[in-house]
Amino acid sequence: MNRLSVTGLRVRYGPIEAVRGLDLEVGPGEIVALLGANGAGKTSTLSAIAGLVPPSGGRILLDGEDVTGLPAEALARRGVGLVPEGRRVFASLTVAENLLLGGAVHAPPPERRARLRRMEDRFPVLGERRDQKAGLLSGGEQQMLAIARVLMAAPRLLLMDEPSLGLAPQMVERVFDLIAQLRSEGLTILLVEQNVPMSLDIANHGVVLANGRVSLRGTARDLLASDAVRGAYLAG
Amino acid sequence: MGTLLQQTVNALSLGGVYALLALGLATVFSIVRLINFAHGEVMTIAGYGIWWALLLALPAPVAILAGVAVAVGAALAMERIAFRPMRGADVTTLLITSFAVSEIIKVLFQNGISARPVPIVLPAWLTSTIDLGAVRIGMISVVSIAAVVLALGAMALLLRRTPLGLAMRAAAEDFAVVRLMGIKANHVVALAFAISGALAGIAAVLWVAQRGSVDPLMGATPVLKAFIATVLGGLGSLGGAVLGGFVVGAVEVFLQGFLPEAALPYREAISLSIIIGLLVLRPDGLWPAANVSRS
Amino acid sequence: MRRPDSGTLLLLSAALLAAPAAVAQEEYVIGVAAAQSGGLAPFDQPSFAGFQFCVDEMNAQGGIAGQHPIRLEVRDTRSDMAETVKFAQEFVDLGVNFVVGPADGDPTMAMGQITGPAGIPTMTFAGTAPILTQVSDYVFGSYPADNQQAAVLASYARELGYGSAWLLKSPDAAYTLIGPEYFGQAFQTLGGTVLGEGSYTMNQPEFSAIVTTIQALDPQPDVIVTWAWEPDFPAFIRALRDAGVTTPVMGADVLDTPTVRGLGDVVEGVVHTSGGYAEEGSAHADFNARYLAATGLAADTNYHVNGCDIVGMIDAAVRAAGSTDPSAVRDALADLPETQGIMSSYTFAGTDRMPLRSVVLARIEGGQKVFIRRGLADPAIIPAP
DSSP states (O other), X not given: OOSEEEEEEEEXXXXXXXXXXXXXXXXXXXXXXXXXXXXXXXXXXXXXXXXXXXXXXXXXXXXXXXXXXXXXXXXXXXXXXXXXXXXXXXXXXXXXXXXHHHTTTTSOHHHHHHXXXXXXXXXHHHHHTTTSBGGXXXXXXXXXXXXXXXXXXXXXEEEEEOTTTTOOHHHHHHHHHHHHHHHHTTOEEEEEOSOHXXXXXXXXXXXXXXXXXXXXXXXXXXXXXXXXXXXXXXOO | OHHHHHHHHHHHHHHHHHHHHHHHHHHHHHHHOOOOTTHHHHHHHHHHHHHHHHHTTOOHHHHHHHHHHHHHHHHHHHIIIIIGGGTTOOHHHHHHHHHHHHHHHHHHHHHHTOSSOEEOOOOGGGGOEEEETTEEEEXXXXXXXXXXXXXXXXXXXXXXHSHHHHHHHHHHHOHHHHHHTTOOHHHHHHHHHHHHHHHHHHXXXXXXXXXXXXXXXXXXXXXXXHHHHHHHHOTTOHHHHHHHHHHHHHHHHHHHHHSOGGGGGGHHXXXXXXXXXXXXXXXXXXXXXXXXXXX | OOOOOHHHHHHHHHHHHHHHHHHHTOOEEEEEEEOSSSTTHHHHHHHHHHHHHHXXXXXXXXXXXXXXXXXXXXXXXXTOHHHHHHHXXXXXXXXXXXXXXXXXXXXXXXXXXXXXXXXXXXXXXXXXXXXXXXXXXXXXXOSOOHHHHHHHHHHHHHHTTOOEEEEEEOTTSHHHHHHHHHHHHHHHXXXXXXXXEEEOOTTOSOOHHHHHHHHTOSSOOSEEEEOOOTTXXXXXXXXXXXXXXXXXXXXXXXXXXXHHHTTGGGGXXXXXXXXXXXXXXXXXXXXXXXXXXXXXXXXXXXXXXXXXXXXXXXHHHHHHHTSOOHHHHHHHHXXXXXXXXXXXXXXXXXXXXXXXXXXXXXXXXXXEEEEEEEEOOOTTTOOOX
């Protein structure tokens, strides 16, 4: 069974339809890269799956359970985690407070503390800065925090929206390494990215969106080799 | 010298009440972008709650607790009945909704109880005075300042030390991401209203104790002053609201106390001019909110 | 064909004679603008309640002058000046015979600027600023004017041996501003001194700063005088007594309410003027009893009985004019000699349409209104409006 199965998804903002009948499947332990130009409907798709916007049509199944139209908090409790575009850490909260909030409803206090320690081990910079305000971290550190915050919830499906956006090159590599590592730990990931080559490099499958519809799909390897993807994203 | 000390006590006492109200306004605003002008009516409802409890011959401490409890209930009911259906509406729509709620409650009290104030007599020890050498300070001012300090301290503990407080601070920054953490939006919003209600209830107790009567329009002026305080402090900033409340109170009291007699009728104009002047110097407020919320 | 007999003729002529009587059954329309909500509601509501009660009583007796059933056109001003003015225009358009306006001088003056030029006599429910009639010859007061109250209060203050006074005023209403000034003038005429004055804003949150100013006065005044009303007066007296200041306080007719009397120890000994006092067996007491029996509510302010007296004033004017014509009624009302009312007697003749009425002095003792005396102000010390 697929971890995530989306059929005929539609998302509408007033008169504008951002997603027009999208089908998408993510198998357990897989990375699927969702690609496409600005305005293709990538973020809208993630928002609908995370419950931040109600879909205007279609169905969303999580491990076979119909979760269409559930609000964000309910989906989060069912194990859907989203690393939002632009990181959106809580700037006036400390690093530790950000992390604890990430696990607030998912683990009782002792377990939450244990997860916090594991995150601090995994991301030493967050451990060093645990009592600093998150707003004082660098962009790359904030991205680590945003990812660690979601991991505190131990999600079964991780949605990531442009995790490399605005980061320095070596930081971008670290983020992609981390994503690949998370998969190797068994996490299922739906990744929205502008950085097509690096995404397809780590992904199992790729889906290319245009105008709210799937224009191309296939294994990551096939897509990397396809003329359409090369022409649109890898030229020059 | 004695007069200056006394006026300082007065300024802290009045500023403290404004701070409680402003903090309630800011708490709700920071989370749901609602400037709740019906906040003053929560205070009025608490006042009538105390009056009613005293009519039932309940002892004063019970009546005071009843007043605060009624305020919490009123704030929660307001959220549930009037504001939840409007969740997500723009700031103007919410503002107008709050005016409507405010007007309805005022008219209900005017026609249901009386347009005239009803007297409230609190225990005599509250109305005694403390002699400090040349200076005589009203017990009520001291109690008022102590209550404000306790309420603000409790609020700070709640926000810093509890998971729900943490969620509230986070929600003030970015409500959508808080929901992504699995925290129920309705719980956070309800908590914000409950806190604002409790603060308004405490403000009402202090207000009623100092004024001796409750009337349907009781909350209107203080909530306006508290609103000015939240703007002065920095809209959406909790610390700013408290600071703004104390500044507005101090400006009012010191102008009242030290302006020459001939200038007294222009006190309000001068006081507002000072506040506008401060805002010109610090357009985002004295203590702006840490983050501008993303839409 | 038969000639009509004398009996038929008699019937016919009786019918013809009866026709003018039918015309005289024409109703008398009074436009009433009063606040059911907002800042004036505490005064307008009881005034209107008393007025309505006596209109009903009078209609049961055939109406104004026993022959014109009264029809009321009632509008709720919500204490809003713009609404009040709008209703004044509406009353003019409706062609009402008489207008009764809010219990404060300022909105009554605003109405009078419209109803006056249209030739409709207009009376305030309980506005007491004597300047309110200067806006038009058609505007009338009903309650003892501030300068009369101030003169009576000042005389009493001097009798008690008070030599110096401190005045608390608010520029927000003619009443709260001018009242203490009239007191100051009369007090000085009688040899007293005004030490200074303070200013507050209506609905001001708190009065501790003013009280601290009073505490710092040197020398201390013998008496503090204010025309402040609810909820400002309760807040002021509370702050004053809470700060340990025991200086006597005197105020005006607005203090004559159960709210003020219910404030407990802090108002003990406060002396205030009033329009009336329901002595046992008086017409006033009888009114209160009738009102209680009919409505189940206590007529717990003088505004109730004064509202009723307004009905009597209109009735007396229409009877004296022998007509319902607005101009004739105005002239008759302006020349009304001393007439027995329910709260007290009133005289319009010789005044500038603010009636000369007796003023009651009362003291609050143990939460009760204790009668001191009733009397007319000495014309020699009444300050000019």
